[in-house]
Amino acid sequence: MERFELSQALGREILDMAKAKGASQGDAVMVESDSFFVTVRMGEVEKISQAVEKRLGLRLFFGNSSASASTSDISKKSIEKLVDDTVRMAKVTAQDPHSGLPNAADLARDLPQLDLIDDSARAILVDDKIQMALDTEKNALTYDARITNSEGAEFSNHFGRVIYVTSHGFSGEYSGSTFGHSVAPVASQNGSMQRDYWYSSSRKFSKLESPKSVGERAARRVLRRLGARKIKTCECPVVFDPEMAPSLLRNLSSALSGYSLYKGASFLLGKLDTKIGSEHLTVIDDGTIPGAHGSRPFDGEGLPIRKKLVVDKGELKSYLLDTYSGKKLGLGSTGNASRSVAEPPGVSPANFYLAPGKDTPDDIIGSVKAGLYVTEMIGFGVNMVTGDYSRGAAGLWIENGELAYPVEEITIAGNLKDMFQNIEMVGNDLEMRGRIASPTVKISQMTVAGD
């Protein structure tokens, strides 16, 4: 069966086919990826996986009604069926006056060069990738005699290409790469086991942390959990380490998503230009940082990406919107449309981070007489409508300004509205390890449940 190569021209051709069948507007998104991973465990290769994938998504409008479809089969027959199915589905959806593509005048024109791909790394040999994972694990396993086991170390790489074409003149594409390696050592003491991990991820192979650094950090993280105990239920200050603090920003970004807002499903509804946090809460969304994980030359609707102040010293300055959710709220898009192949656009932040403060992490821990330093959270206990928050946690107990002993089997609870207002200190230790990043954060009081 003949298969097509993905291209902007193919996108235009498909949209022309749809126009001929009566569609008034449409867009096509195409993604191809080349991915690899290897996991090693206890010094031996465990799994290797390699694949190339292609997917094509189509969305069509008939006036104000729309439907979307996607396929991994990029053949003539399949594409014809895709168009026909989409046309058929759009006939039963409702007329929605806010639907449609963004104004043509607003589309991104001069696409910025954001340094998102490391093509030279395509030449790295599989054996070298395996060696890197082996080295990372070895550095963790040999760090301390109490590290007795491992869930393995992984090296992965991903090369992706995104093509986006609309019926009203946008046609663009970009390619990017991601490299990562990680290890999850297991330590034991007195018959009880703990596991922790560390990872490094970058768009450039050369920017990855060394196997020694990743292995040793993972080792130190797991060792400090040994001998963890439960504590008495109490109210106390809670310090989130820079691995856990981003989860608070993830909660913030979903509460600020235009879709949550117009549906009435966000505790930040109607809070634009009001104080939603303490003066220490300054949040920026910036899709233009060269080489960063969340950067892209245009958003999921072909609109320009920008840098914006989302929260300024506690005052909410901007929601995260695409064209549709913006219209529903009477506002313009903020360039935050995200688009998966299979679904209509949604909203996501680009590089979303909490601006660093002046205090060192040691200063922050030092400021706590008795409280919790959180290094791990599990569970999903956040109600985005009310802000009610309750999650499982593990970490270290702070006594007289010092990390005293590990704790586990506890929960931390509060309400996100109060938690943002009660941010008392923000560290100077911001590192853009992922799309959503944060320095150390101290919240003056939460409920910790244990015994």
Next chain:
Amino acid sequence: MTQENLPVAFFSDNFGIRAGDLDKVLDAALGKKADYADLYFEYRRNEGVSLEEGLVKNCSQSTANGVGVRVLADTKTGYAYTDDITIENLEIAARTARYIAQTRQSQVPVPVGQPHGEIHDLYPVKTPVNDVALEKKVELLYEIDKFARSLDPRVKNVFVSLGSEAKVILVATSQGLVVGDIQPLTRLNVTCIVEEEGKRQIGSFGGGGRVEFGFFVDNRDYERYAREAVRQAILNLSAIDAPAGTMDVVLGAGWPGILLHEAIGHGLEGDFNRKKTSAFTDRIGQKVASELCTVVDDGTMPSRRGSINVDDEGTPTHRTVLIENGTLKGYLQDKLNAGLMKMPLTGNGRRESYAHIPMPRMTNTFMLAGESEPEDIIRSVKKGLYAVSFGGGQVDITSGKFVFSASEAYLIEDGKVTKPVKGATLIGNGPDVLTRVSMVGCDLKLDEGVGTCGKDGQSVPVGVGLPTIRIDGLTVGGTKA
């Protein structure tokens, strides 16, 4: 043509893949050094229809097909996949997957178990929901919206979604097995937002399984979904702060079985036990629960979301006793781990798609009914929490700590259910929590068919079930210290 032959014909007709080709590719994959090789062909079509603000704004559909080639050599797995199903691509994938065998250290072959047991026919669906006219589905969504809004004036918004999937799989192995399955799956969800005096709350309810459209409409069961979503949202408007600390907890029947899934199930998956990273490692034959507890994983329950006729390695599903009267009996296995641990296959080798390597996964995991009346269980608690509905949960396999988050819970005071409390996360220790089960109800209930389990980045549909049980002392993560 029998049901079993349909997948063979499907991949032959649509992709030109013949039986002889399979052997050729499997031989190439196996090479001289590997223990085992298999191919996993998959064709999947998903459809989704959704309503919000009184409008069916979107219909979407997606089609995916591909094939994964796997090679096992002692503890190693080589895997390659392609979404372009041709013999040439299969041969390339086979060579890539075989790369793993070159790094093999031990020359002693690892025997990979042969599937045993008969292949089931658990979901004989005549008309898959995918094939029901779109107009009928759209009509149902409008009907649910109207009904939910009619229940209470405080209902401000209703979201309804109907998703369906039709999946055809074919597994061919180097042991000569060729087995396929056709797996329908559907799910209906109703969520509503209610508002009173500026206070908003949310409630959700859903259900489904490997069933036909009639499952939702024949007895107007969708009305129950809407009623439950509205009831839960309204109830939460008046919920008070949840307590914080350790207390006696009564879990209601049904979906609270997520406790078993998180606290016990994952820790009993073969891979973690072979690697000795599970808190349950080497504990078969030991007491891990009170004598009242018998827990099984059963992939053979007709029409259920967590059931499958054969797992994704071609092994027929089984009913596996995990804990019997408090004693740990067995693990859940896939081919790799069963072979290395010299244990029988249990039909739990599952994967999200052709792009994923199989792992031991749960199917429907539940506790058998006991003898206590649910009312007596509640009456036995002086001060505690009664939790009847939950959101998600998670577990740290190694430390054994697990959480699950209540979305509907009440205080128990002097043996009576009193005030509703806000959602709170419950946290416990897997190997220890079931030892504190002091009463088990006679009211075993399975969930409604909405569970999805995530492990190592792969999602698969699962089910859970539980009778009402009492746990003496579990940490409740509320705000009221």
